[in-house]
Structures are given as C-alpha cells and as structure tokens.
Amino acid sequence: DSGVTQTPKHLITATGQRVTLRCSPRSGDLSVYWYQQSLDQGLQFLIQYYNGEERAKGNILERFSAQQFPDLHSELNLSSLELGDSALYFCASSAFRQETQYFGPGTRLLVL
C-alpha cells in the first residue's frame, strides 16, 4: 500500500457524460500527478498540482480539468466522454523536494 488512495475503483459511464475521479495523496505530500494508461499503453502524464497550484501540464485534453483542494486531495474531471477515454487513471504523489512518486491503485474508467 503506497498510502495514495483513489476513488472510485471502477467507473462505467456513457459517451457524452461527465465524471470526477478523486485522489488523496500520502500524508504530507504536496504534489499530485495524474496519469492516463490506455490498454497496452504506457503512462501518459496529464497534469501536476503542487500545494493547490497547477505546476505542469502534459497531454491533457481540453475536455479534462483538474484541481487540488486546500486539504491537498485532487480531483480530475473528465467531460464529454468518448469511447477512447476508456483507460486506467492513476494519480501519484510526492513529498516536497523529493523526486519519488508513489502511485495510487487507479480508477478504471469504461465509456460505453
């Protein structure tokens, strides 16, 4: 157990819908990262937040957005969902000035 939690574990929805994925970082970690992993694909970096502020942006679609709240948990919002958005979504966290990222168990999203 990495100490990073994600909810829900599984999510099934229809095209055009909107979902919210939640991540709680390890206690004390200020940075949260979101990654997308499609079937048989690698880990695609989406976005990073540090202490509530957006820090880095990767290949995140305009239909996707994220935020980090004062209690440091983060939410990834996916809207106007398409079949191709079906994937595993991981969040990871790291401590201040520490490189190591610890991954959560992921949310498996299936868009039908």
Add this chain to the structure above:
Amino acid sequence: GENVEQHPSTLSVQEGDSAVIKCTYSDSASNYFPWYKQELGKRPQLIIDIRSNVGEKKDQRIAVTLNKTAKHFSLHITETQPEDSAVYFCAATPNTGNQFYFGTGTSLTVIP
C-alpha cells in the same frame, strides 16, 4: 521536452536467467531515473531508482546502471523468478518535483 525510449518492448527469459532492459533519454538535465514494476491491472510500484551523481545501484537481485555521457540507463534483474513477470517502466525527470517522462514499457515474462 524530455524523450525516453525503452527497449525491448517484450522480453522472455528462462527462470534463473538474467534480464536487461535499456532506456535512453534526451535531456542532459535529467538527474533522476526511477524504475517501476506494474503487474496486470495494478498500480506501478517503484523498485529501484538512481540519481545522476551515481553510476550504479544494487538492491538484492536488481541493479540499475547509468551512463550520463551516453544518456542511457539500464535495469538488470538476476536469477529471475516467475514473480518477476510484469511490465517494467523506466522514467527520467530533469527537476525535483516535476513530471516524470516514462518509457513505453517492457513486458517481461519469466518462463518456469
């Protein structure tokens, strides 16, 4: 930005043999290189990492080597066991607390 290439994409070895996975990176400013193991449907787990001021690091049957001049680093697993079967990802990052740039993964199968 950084670009990480990983080879091979698949690797099969007999139990007890060694396995080597290689990664190259493009940004000479990268200074932290973690390796993650991901079992099917599970979260990536850090297995070993190396910083740019070190050329080699070992942890039991696992070792990582780094050649900064050639910009490549490798994962070595000795005396492989069936439970080593998984997908392995390398990554590089140029700055503490910034995003990881992941390789495309190597699916390792250890044949009993």
